[in-house]
Amino acid sequence: xxxxxxxxxxxxxxxxxxxxxxxxxxxxxxxxxxxxxxxxxxxxxxxxxxxxxxxxxxxxxxxxxxxxxxxxxxxxxxxxxxxxxxxxxxxxxxxxxxxxxxxxxxxxxxxxxxxxxxxxxxxxxxxxxxxxxxxxxxxxxxxxxxxxxxxxxxxxxxxxxxxxxxxxxxxxxxxxxxxxxxxxxxxxxxxxxxxxxxxxxxxxxxxxxxxxxxxxxxxxxxxxxxxxxxxxxxxxxxxxxxxxxxxxxxxxxxxxxxxxxxxxxxxxxxxxxxxxxxxxxxxxxxxxxxxxxxxxxxxxxxxxxxxxxxxxxxx
Amino acid sequence: xxxxxxxxxxxxxxxxxxxxxxxxxxxxxxxxxxxxxxxxxxxxxxxxxxxxxxxxxxxxxxxxxxxxxxxxxxxxxxxxxxxxxxxxxxxxxxxxxxxxxxxxxxxxxxxxxxxxxxxxxxxxxxxxxxxxxxxxxxxxxxxxxxxxxxxxxxxxxxxxxxxxxxxxxxxxxxxxxxxxxxxxxxxxxxxxxxxxxxxxxxxxxxxxxxxxxxxxxxxxxxxxxxxxxxxxxxxxxxxxxxxxxxxxxxxxxxxxxxxxxxxxxxxxxxxxxxxxxxxxxxxxxxxxxxxxxxxxxxxxxxxxxxxxxxxxxxx
Numbered sequence: 198x199x200x201x202x203x204x205x206x207x208x209x210x211x212x213x214x215x216x217x218x219x220x221x222x223x224x225x226x227x228x229x230x231x232x233x234x235x236x237x238x239x240x241x242x243x244x245x246x247x248x249x250x251x252x253x254x255x256x257x258x259x260x261x262x263x264x265x266x267x268x269x270x271x272x273x274x275x276x277x278x279x280x281x282x283x284x285x286x287x288x289x290x291x292x293x294x295x296x297x298x299x300x301x302x303x304x305x306x307x308x309x310x311x312x313x314x315x316x317x318x319x320x321x322x323x324x325x326x327x328x329x330x331x332x333x334x335x336x337x338x339x340x341x342x343x344x345x346x347x348x349x350x351x352x353x354x355x356x357x358x359x360x361x362x363x364x365x366x367x368x369x370x371x372x373x374x375x376x377x378x379x380x381x382x383x384x385x386x387x388x389x390x391x392x393x394x395x396x397x398x399x400x401x402x403x404x405x406x407x408x409x410x411x412x413x414x415x416x417x418x419x420x421x422x423x424x425x426x427x428x429x430x431x432x433x434x435x436x437x438x439x440x441x442x443x444x445x446x447x448x449x450x451x452x453x454x455x456x457x458x459x460x461x462x463x464x465x466x467x468x469x470x471x472x473x474x475x476x477x478x479x480x481x482x483x484x485x486x487x488x489x490x491x492x493x494x495x496x497x498x499x500x501x502x503x504x505x506x507x508x509x510x511x512x
Numbered sequence: 513x514x515x516x517x518x519x520x521x522x523x524x525x526x527x528x529x530x531x532x533x534x535x536x537x538x539x540x541x542x543x544x545x546x547x548x549x550x551x552x553x554x555x556x557x558x559x560x561x562x563x564x565x566x567x568x569x570x571x572x573x574x575x576x577x578x579x580x581x582x583x584x585x586x587x588x589x590x591x592x593x594x595x596x597x598x599x600x601x602x603x604x605x606x607x608x609x610x611x612x613x614x615x616x617x618x619x620x621x622x623x624x625x626x627x628x629x630x631x632x633x634x635x636x637x638x639x640x641x642x643x644x645x646x647x648x649x650x651x652x653x654x655x656x657x658x659x660x661x662x663x664x665x666x667x668x669x670x671x672x673x674x675x676x677x678x679x680x681x682x683x684x685x686x687x688x689x690x691x692x693x694x695x696x697x698x699x700x701x702x703x704x705x706x707x708x709x710x711x712x713x714x715x716x717x718x719x720x721x722x723x724x725x726x727x728x729x730x731x732x733x734x735x736x737x738x739x740x741x742x743x744x745x746x747x748x749x750x751x752x753x754x755x756x757x758x759x760x761x762x763x764x765x766x767x768x769x770x771x772x773x774x775x776x777x778x779x780x781x782x783x784x785x786x787x788x789x790x791x792x793x794x795x796x797x798x799x800x801x802x803x804x805x806x807x808x809x810x811x812x813x814x815x816x817x818x819x820x821x822x823x824x825x826x827x
Contacts, residue, residue, distance in 0.1 A: 282722075283745055291745035291769065293721075345770070406608075407597075421763075430598055430606035440763040448736075449754040452775035454606065455660070460767035 199512065200248045200308030201493045206241040208497055213248070216304060221312040223259035224270065228327045229306045229510045231500040232335060233361065233416075233438075235299070239497065242441060243300065250307030250510070251298040254321060254330035262315055271333040273317040273466055274298040290463045307493060309512040319466045322474045329473045331509060332365065332480035333466055336473070339365040341464030342412060342435050343373070350374040353407060355398070355427050358414030358438070359386035361483060361507055366414055366437065367395050368478040375410075378403075380423070383504035389482055403427050414438055421446070430454040437461050483507040514827065515563045515623030516808045521556040523812055528563070531619060536627040538574035539585065543642045544621045544825045546815040547650065548676060548731075548753075550614070554812065557756060558615065565622030565825070566614040569636060569645035577630060586648040588632040588781055589613040605778045622808060624827045634781045637789045644788045646824060647680065647795035648781055651788070654680040656779030657727060657750050658688070665689040668722060670713070670742050673729035673753070674701035676798060676822055681729055681752065682710050683793040690725075693718075695738070698819035704797055718742050729753055736761070745769040752776050798822040 202211035217223065230252035238245045251274045257265040277284050277292035284292050298313065299305020321330045339362065348354060352375045356367055359381035367379050367390060378398035381387045387397050400423060409432050411424040416438030424434050425446075434456060451458070472478045485506040488496035493510060500508040517526035532538065545567035553560045566589045572580040592599050592607035599607050613628065614620020636645045654677065663669060667690045671682055674696035682694050682705060693713035696702045702712050715738060724747050726739040731753030739749050740761075749771060766773070787793045800821040803811035808825060815823040 288746055341770075345772075430603055436763070436767050439767045443760050443762045445758050445760040447755075447758045448751070449756075451773070452751050452754050453777060455656075455775045455777055457660075457775075458766070458773040460770045460772070462768060462770055 198309040199490055201250070201490070202247070203238060203249045204246045206239060208239055208249075208494060210491065210493060213308070215310050216312045218312045220261055221314050222257050222261070222265055222318060224255040224272070224311050224313065225258050226253050226255045226306050226309060226311055226512045227269070228331045229253040229512070230331050230335070231496060231508045231510065235307075236497070236501050238300065245300060247299075248304040248306070248308045248311075249299045250305035251300060252331055252334045253306035253311065254327045254333070255306070255311065257318070258310070260315065265315060265318065269321045269330070270318045271321055271330055271466065271470070272298065272313040272319070273463075274300070274334060275463060276303060276314055276317060307490070307510055309490070319470060322470060325470065325473045326481075328481045328484060328509075329479070330470075332483070332507070333469050333473070335362055336365050336369070336469040336478065336480055337464035337466050338362065338437075338462065339369045339464065340468050341461050342366065342437065343369065344464055345459050345461055346410060346433055346435055348373045348375055348410060352376065352409040354378075354410045354412070355403065355408040355424075356380065356412045356414060357420045357424055359383075359390060359397075360414070360504070362437065363414040364389055364483055364506070365478070365480060366412055368393060368480075369472070370412070371395050372472075372477060385504060385506065392482065406430070408432060410435065412437055416440055418444055425450070428454070428456055431456070433457045433459060435459050435461050484509060487511060513624040514805055516565070516805070517562070518553060518564050519561045521554060523554055523564075523809060525806065525808060528623070530625050531627045533627045535576055536629050537572050537576070537580055537633060539570040539587070539626050539628065540573050541568050541570045541621050541624060541626055541827045542584070543646045544568040544827070545646050545650070546811060546823045546825065550622075551812070551816050553615065560615060562614075563619040563621075563623045563626075564614045565620035566612070567646055567649045568621035568626065569642045569648070570621070570626065572633070573625070575630065580630060580633065584636045584645070585633045586636055586645055586781065586785070587613065587628040587634070588778075589615070589649060590778060591618060591629050591632060622805070622825055624805070634785060637785060640785065640788045641796075643796045643799060643824075644794070645785075647798070647822070648784050648788070650677055651680050651684070651784040651793065651795060652779035652781045653677065653752075653777065654684045654779065655783050656776050657681065657752065658684065659779055660774050660776055661725060661748055661750055663688045663690050663725060667691065667724040669693075669725045669727070670718065670723040670739075671695065671727045671729065672735045672738055674698075674705060674712075675729070675819070677752065678729040679704055679798055679821070680793070680795060681727055683708060683795075684787070685727070686710050687787075687792060700819060700821065707797065721745070723747060725750065727752055731755055733759055740765070743769070743771055746771070748772045748774060750774050750776050799824060802826060
């Protein structure tokens with residue numbers, strides 16, 4: 198089958214055997230997304246060799262349980278052991294032996310086919326088109342914030358970053374009724390927010406020590422610093438991006454102001470599908486370009502342009 | 513009156529006028545404690561000029577409300593405006609205009625007399641002796657952890673640091689029934705823990721990625737690093753010490769493991785007094801030495817010895 202292949206920070210098109218794993222479903226990829234993590238993998242942020250990509254919607258072709266065959270599905274990206282301490286304590290996304298689709302020890306979805314355990318699959322409701330379903334994984338990651346932090350309707354919430362993930366976070370946070378403002382840099386980002394009546398705020402307008410909850414979604418030290426200054430005492434900082442390398446910060450202000458910091462990663466798929474089914478969120482406005490898999494290298498290049506929104510791959 | 517006086521990182525004995533503030537109670541200090549923050553002030557960690565000290569028990573001598581006169585009291589250390597956004601939102605200890613007893617713009621208790629607003633005072637139950645009541649402020653600070661973090665009886669809790677504050681934290685955490693282990697370095701610290709059947713653990717024995725809650729009470733980068741390694745995914749790190757200057761850390765593991773970090777400072781006085789009244793905690797075991805106020809310089813020197821527990825001053 199055709200696939201993208203990452204090796205030693207070099208991406209190429211490659212013909213590889215169609216995958217097959219005992220006990221797992223074989224899935225034909227219908228549509229896949231390129232995410233910031235994929236771009237970081239190419240830059241060598243994490244070591245990974247194989248087929249990248251973890252955002253997808255597909256159709257089950259083969260399955261140990263035949264009732265799945267022909268179903269349109271999305272899939273959770275952490276394939277877990279079910280037996281370690283994390284799995285047994287209800288934290289499967291933190292499984293100590295997990296493989297992660299297109300990220301850790303498991304080929305991903307920037308290919309014609311992929312495999313996943315049946316336990317990872319979720320049926321896509323008929324009313325959710327492929328163009329929306331392909332966003333299930335990042336939309337779930339956005340919802341993880343509300344899984345971890347109680348956003349009250351009376352909270353002042355500042356979101357820093359309005360890129361691919363930031364826009365989904367903005368759409369989901371807006372549903373809480375909170376007083377949400379979003380720091381966006383690019384005109385297109387602001388336009389998308391305006392389309393959903395979500396209010397932007399410039400960095401200079403962010404009042405210091407005012408915000409109950411700040412979500413940092415830029416992964417940059419300057420974003421972290423702005424978040425720190427914006428938070429009120431006893432406020433909560435949700436970190437929604439990983440940070441390259443190390444950061445040097447003064448810790449005492451966090452203790453003196455009794456700030457809570459919450460790291461946030463993968464989230465729940467079913468609520469994400471439910472919100473799309475009920476049209477409460479619309480991720481399709483994020484789609485910037487679509488490329489056939491054969492033009493995958495160009496697609497990655499396009500996706501890495503500053504301010505670029507979602508680039509999709511069609512195998 | 514006799515007092516200690518701190519100026520330009522130099523501590524001296526000084527005769528100063530007896531304090532008087534309109535609307536505040538005049539309190540004769542019966543007993544005062546020397547705390548890590550006092551020692552940091554002398555080292556120039558924060559700028560402060562005046563009388564240091566914030567841990568005390570005293571007797572009200574003069575008061576705008578005469579019913580307080582003759583009462584034995586302890587006092588909250590943050591004197592607040594009652595009008596700023598923090599005060600109006602139930603966070604008086606974070607008042608934007610606060611003065612802090614012996615720490616920020618307010619003379620402290622290492623003197624014969626001090627003053628505080630009536631709103632800061634708490635009556636000491638008759639059954640709580642001065643030697644216990646003098647620990648109300650740090651005991652309240654220990655309880656602030658449970659004010660912020662829900663410690664479940666089934667949690668594995670690791671406390672790093674068993675000094676002055678650490679011992680009080682250990683005593684209060686043990687009351688939750690959680691599986692508590694304490695990293696203590698000095699033999700006397702271990703002995704005190706053993707006296708309350710609280711189990712010590714050596715740094716080498718701390719299993720990585722195992723602990724639900726870690727309380728860091730050393731204020732050292734090595735303590736922070738141990739805490740990081742000990743926490744399980746989605747665990748909670750309570751920071752109970754300020755850290756001098758800046759620390760350089762890798763942030764991504766906190767995001768990937770979805771760790772929650774909570775800064776923790778001043779706590780509630782009434783539960784602290786209540787626990788002492790009911791003999792559920794006994795801070796008096798921490799008393800290492802008592803000095804008359806006139807020997808205050810020697811007292812500070814003694815208090816700054818490594819592993820030293822509580823040094824008290826008698827005006």
